[in-house]
Amino acid sequence: xxxxxxxxxxxxxxxxxxxxxxxxxxxxxxxxxxxxxxxxxxxxxxxxxxxxxxxxxxxxxxxxxxxxxxxxxxxxxxxxxxxxxxxxxxxxxxxxxxxxxxxxxxxxxxxxxxxxxxxxxxxxxxxxxxxxxxxxxxxxxxxxxxxxxxxxxxxxxxxxxxxxxxxxxxxxxxxxxxxxxxxxxxxxxxxxxxxxxxxxxxxxxxxxxxxxxxxxxxxxxxxxxxxxxxxxxxxxxxxxxxxxxxxxxxxxxxxxxxxxxxxxxxxxxxxxxxxxxxxxxxxxxxxxxxxxxxxxxxxxxxxxxxxxxxxxxxxxxxxxxxxxxxxxxxxxxxxxxxxxxxxxxxx
Amino acid sequence: xxxxxxxxxxxxxxxxxxxxxxxxxxxxxxxxxxxxxxxxxxxxxxxxxxxxxxxxxxxxxxxxxxxxxxxxxxxxxxxxxxxxxxxxxxxxxxxxxxxxxxxxxxxxxxxxxxxxxxxxxxxxxxxxxxxxxxxxxxxxxxxxxxxxxxxxxxxxxxxxxxxxxxxxxxxxxxxxxxxxxxxxxxxxxxxxxxxxxxxxxxxxxxxxxxxxxxxxxxxxxxxxxxxxxxxxxxxxxxxxxxxxxxxxxxxxxxxxxxxxxxxxxxxxxxxxxxxxxxxxx
Numbered sequence: 001x002x003x004x005x006x007x008x009x010x011x012x013x014x015x016x017x018x019x020x021x022x023x024x025x026x027x028x029x030x031x032x033x034x035x036x037x038x039x040x041x042x043x044x045x046x047x048x049x050x051x052x053x054x055x056x057x058x059x060x061x062x063x064x065x066x067x068x069x070x071x072x073x074x075x076x077x078x079x080x081x082x083x084x085x086x087x088x089x090x091x092x093x094x095x096x097x098x099x100x101x102x103x104x105x106x107x108x109x110x111x112x113x114x115x116x117x118x119x120x121x122x123x124x125x126x127x128x129x130x131x132x133x134x135x136x137x138x139x140x141x142x143x144x145x146x147x148x149x150x151x152x153x154x155x156x157x158x159x160x161x162x163x164x165x166x167x168x169x170x171x172x173x174x175x176x177x178x179x180x181x182x183x184x185x186x187x188x189x190x191x192x193x194x195x196x197x198x199x200x201x202x203x204x205x206x207x208x209x210x211x212x213x214x215x216x217x218x219x220x221x222x223x224x225x226x227x228x229x230x231x232x233x234x235x236x237x238x239x240x241x242x243x244x245x246x247x248x249x250x251x252x253x254x255x256x257x258x259x260x261x262x263x264x265x266x267x268x269x270x271x272x273x274x275x276x277x278x279x280x281x282x283x284x285x286x287x288x289x290x291x292x293x294x295x296x297x298x299x300x301x302x303x304x305x306x307x308x309x310x311x312x313x314x315x316x317x318x319x320x321x322x323x324x325x326x327x328x329x330x331x332x333x334x335x336x337x338x339x340x341x342x343x344x345x346x347x
Numbered sequence: 348x349x350x351x352x353x354x355x356x357x358x359x360x361x362x363x364x365x366x367x368x369x370x371x372x373x374x375x376x377x378x379x380x381x382x383x384x385x386x387x388x389x390x391x392x393x394x395x396x397x398x399x400x401x402x403x404x405x406x407x408x409x410x411x412x413x414x415x416x417x418x419x420x421x422x423x424x425x426x427x428x429x430x431x432x433x434x435x436x437x438x439x440x441x442x443x444x445x446x447x448x449x450x451x452x453x454x455x456x457x458x459x460x461x462x463x464x465x466x467x468x469x470x471x472x473x474x475x476x477x478x479x480x481x482x483x484x485x486x487x488x489x490x491x492x493x494x495x496x497x498x499x500x501x502x503x504x505x506x507x508x509x510x511x512x513x514x515x516x517x518x519x520x521x522x523x524x525x526x527x528x529x530x531x532x533x534x535x536x537x538x539x540x541x542x543x544x545x546x547x548x549x550x551x552x553x554x555x556x557x558x559x560x561x562x563x564x565x566x567x568x569x570x571x572x573x574x575x576x577x578x579x580x581x582x583x584x585x586x587x588x589x590x591x592x593x594x595x596x597x598x599x600x601x602x603x604x605x606x607x608x609x610x611x612x613x614x615x616x617x618x619x620x621x622x623x624x625x626x627x628x
Contacts (some may be wrong), residue, residue, distance in 0.1 A: 051525050071528040078529040084522035088544040097540070098530035146526075153530055 002027045002189055003048070003157060008057030010043055010213075017043045018054065019213045025157075028187045030180075032204035034194055036236070040213035041193045045159050048191065049078045061156060077150030081162040083142045085134040091145045092117050092130035098153035120148040123182070140171045151186070160192035164199065176203055197237045201225065209233055227263070231344040234274050241280065241316045243290065245273040247343060257288035257337045266345045275338035278319035282306060282334050284327070289335030292316075294328050308336060388606065391599035403597040404604055408576050409585060412601075415493055416582040417608065420561035423500035424508075428554045431508025432546070438509070439516040453509050456502055461566030468499055469571040491573025496581060499567045504557030511553030515546050548624040555616040562609055 003025040010018040017040045025031045033041040046052040048059060050071035059066040066074055085094050095117045099108055108116065121127055124144035134142055143163060150158060163179070164172040180203055183190055194200050200207045201221040209216045209224065209232075217229045228234040235242070245252040250265045252258070252273045259273065283289065295315070296307040304325035306318045318336065320328075328334070392400045403409055438450055456464065470476050472490040474483040479490055489495050519542065527537040565583040572579040582605055589598035 049529055051529070071525075072531045072533060074529075075531070076529060078526065080522050080526060082520075082522065084520065084526040086523060086526075086541055086544075097527070097532070101527070101530055101532040101536050101540075149526075149530065 002062055003191075004058075004060045005044075005048070006058050006060075008044070008047060008054045008059065010040075010047065010052065010054045017213050018047070021057070021210075021213070021215055023208055023215065023218065025189055025191060026205075027189060029189055030183050030203060030205045031189075031191045032194060032200035032207045033191060033210060034197060034200040034207050034236070035210035035216075037195055038212075039210040041195075041210050042161055043213075044210070045078075045161055045191065045193050048157070049076050049159055050074050051078070075153060075156050077153065077155030077158040079143070079146045079150050079158070079160045079163055081165050083134070083146040085142055085146055085149070087134050090131045090133055091121065091126060091137065094134070094145055095120050095148045095152050097149060116152065117148075120152055121145075123151070124148045125178075139167050140175055143167065143175065147182075151188075155188070158188050158190045160190065162193055162195070164194075164196075172199070179203065201237065209236060228342065231272065231274060231342075234342055239277050239317070241275050241277055241318075241338075243273045243275065243338070243341070245271055245341070245343065247271050252341050252343050254338065254341070255288060255290045255335075257290075259338050259341050261343050262340050263342050266343055269345075271343045271345050273338065273341035273343050275341045277305075277317050278303070279339045280316075280318045281337045281339060282308070282318055282320060282328070283337070284332060284334055287335055289337035292334055292336050294330055294332045294334055296330055297325055297328050299325055306334075308334065310336070385606065388599055388602050392596050392603050395596040399596055400600045403589075403594075403600045408580070409582075409601060411577045412580050412582040412585040413604065413608075415496060415579065416562055416605070419493060419497045419500055419581075420504075420558050420564075423497050423504055423561050424554050424558035426497075426501055427504045427508045427557045428550050431505060431553060431557075432512055432550055435509045435512040435516055439513055453506050456506050461503065461564065462570065464502060465499060465567035465570030468502060468567065469495070472498060472571060490571050491575070491579060493579050495571040495573065496568055496579055499571050500561035500564055503564050503567055504561045507556035507560060508550070508553035511549045511556065512546055515549040519545055548620050551616060551620040551623065555613055555620070558616075559609060559613060562605065 005021060005023045008018050008021045009016070021040070021044060023044075033044060035041045043052060047054050048066070050066070050069065053067070061074075066076075086097065089097070096113050099113045099116060102108075107113075118127070118130070121130060124147055126141060126144055126148070129137065129141065134145065137145065147160075147163075160179075164175055167175065176199060192203070201224075204221060206218065206220055207224050208218045211232055217224055217233050219227075224233060225237050228237065231242075234240055243254050245254045245259070247253075247261075247266055247268050247270075248258075249268065250261060252261050252265075252271070254273055261273075281289075290310055292308040292310045294306055295309050298305040298307065298317075299322065302322070303319050304322045306320060306325075306328055307315065308318055309315045316336070392403075434453070438446060438453075469490050472479045472495055474480065474488060474490070476490070479488075482489060487494075489498060523541055523545070524537055527541045532540070563583060565581070565587075568581050569584055572581060572584075574580050574584055582601060586598045586601050589595075589601065
């Protein structure tokens with residue numbers, strides 16, 4: 001197995017940041033470490049790179065013990081969230097840094113280095129900007145220089161820490177597609193850290209979802225989205241609504257309305273039902289279902305959203321097809337009934 | 348056209364108000380405390396004629412004093428630049444017991460009356476002093492030689508370098524160092540190619556300040572220098588000697604030439620510093 005992380009633990013003073021994490025990455029895989037801030041995902045990435053030493057556990061790459069190697073001998077490319085470019089060097093000098101730093105025997109000749117740098121800058125679509133300093137580049141361009149710099153050392157693994165964290169939404173989406181293409185072309189085992197579920201679902205072959213320093217679930221985006229192992233996974237991957245319910249014979253009863261349960265149904269009794277906001281029926285008039293009133297109808301976007309206040313407690317955004325939005329106006333009394341739910345016991 | 352509108356045409360429009368009053372204040376302040384005294388100095392030497400000025404400035408004693416003053420100040424600033432950088436590095440990068448205390452010691456050369464420092468240095472570095480005695484057997488004399496002058500100048504210039512570099516090092520992002528390590532650079536390469544270039548402008552700034560301070564230093568030097576004409580007599584002392592001889596024009600002439608050399612050197616250093624700093628901005 002190319003990259004094998006087993007039982008890694010790490011404490012910062014007394015606070016555990018990684019609790020017994022075991023994870024592997026296949027050759028050429030695109031793996032996302034997803035989780036809320038403080039879940040330990042960046043620390044795990046830094047352990048792989050050698051920028052942090054774990055308190056216990058092992059990290060192996062093709063059988064080699066990575067933990068025994070210092071950072072500079074691991075040949076693991078690392079792209080920092082804030083780029084960490086060398087500000088006094090041009091884009092080309094930044095990219096050439098890793099090649100120039102090699103011991104004299106392994107260092108390519110000057111002309112080879114120049115060729116490699118120019119190829120890499122071409123690869124990241126920055127040809128012509130060789131002599132710009134980082135301060136003269138946009139955020140997206142800096143990120144790509146950082147990537148080219150990491151690729152220059154022909155890394156065995158590429159690690160990206162929140163690669164698009166500091167960029168605006170449009171550039172993020174462009175770079176995301178571009179990074180996917182690049183990964184397909186280079187076939188390099190790539191692990192990236194993100195707190196953005198959409199990014200992870202979009203890009204990754206597999207997602208490792210972390211929570212409080214432990215792995216919550218690992219799987220393909222489809223598995224995580226369609227077969228969430230816990231309420232945390234369900235809530236983290238996409239918008240969700242949590243409603244109190246009573247389980248009765250494999251069916252969730254929410255405000256007198258029986259709702260079919262997807263996945264395992266807990267034993268009879270009170271529980272929490274989780275639904276996606278686009279899987280909720282909204283009806284006007286009396287009957288079963290959660291009584292609520294419409295606070296606002298939001299029409300901007302591909303589908304319409306109803307901002308509904310549930311009587312007594314809470315508010316939810318329900319997604320409905322845009323053509324049905326005309327039926328509703330603010331202050332309408334409505335009933336909400338999820339079409340399907342997942343149910344987890346009250347913890 | 349009023350003066351104000353003419354001024355406005357000369358400068359870039361800025362969103363920050365108050366160019367007029369602040370520039371006016373700056374000019375007045377600068378005039379009273381810097382330009383006026385210095386222009387008086389520039390006018391004074393010529394009262395006994397051009398030949399007198401030439402004679403004073405070309406006399407061997409003056410030349411020797413100028414050479415010693417600028418040479419020792421330059422060497423002292425170089426040494427301070429090296430060791431000040433190391434001290435700043437240690438203070439910023441490592442946490443050890445007594446770090447704050449050590450940090451406070453750095454400023455002492457600022458606070459101590461220079462004469463006190465001079466007497467203390469002379470006592471230590473004299474052939475029978477604590478340090479001087481170590482060198483005496485090898486026939487190396489420190490106090491009362493140009494070497495002693497340099498020691499005193501290192502002492503007074505030291506805080507400038509440390510204090511110039513410290514804030515820049517504190518702001519330096521450790522991620523750049525980590526990036527260098529992941530790219531395969533060893534510690535030496537990282538320091539040489541990543542850290543040093545980033546702090547070079549502030550090393551230069553500290554060097555300039557230490558150099559400027561050392562050129563004009565008087566109090567601490569005269570006690571340790573021995574003040575032997577042609578050997579260990581600094582230019583500021585020569586000015587005082589001329590004054591005591593009531594040769595005001597001669598004193599002013601030496602002062603003026605020191606001022607001119609210093610000004611040109613500082614201008615060059617500033618230009619170099621901003622040239623280097625601009626690369627990374």
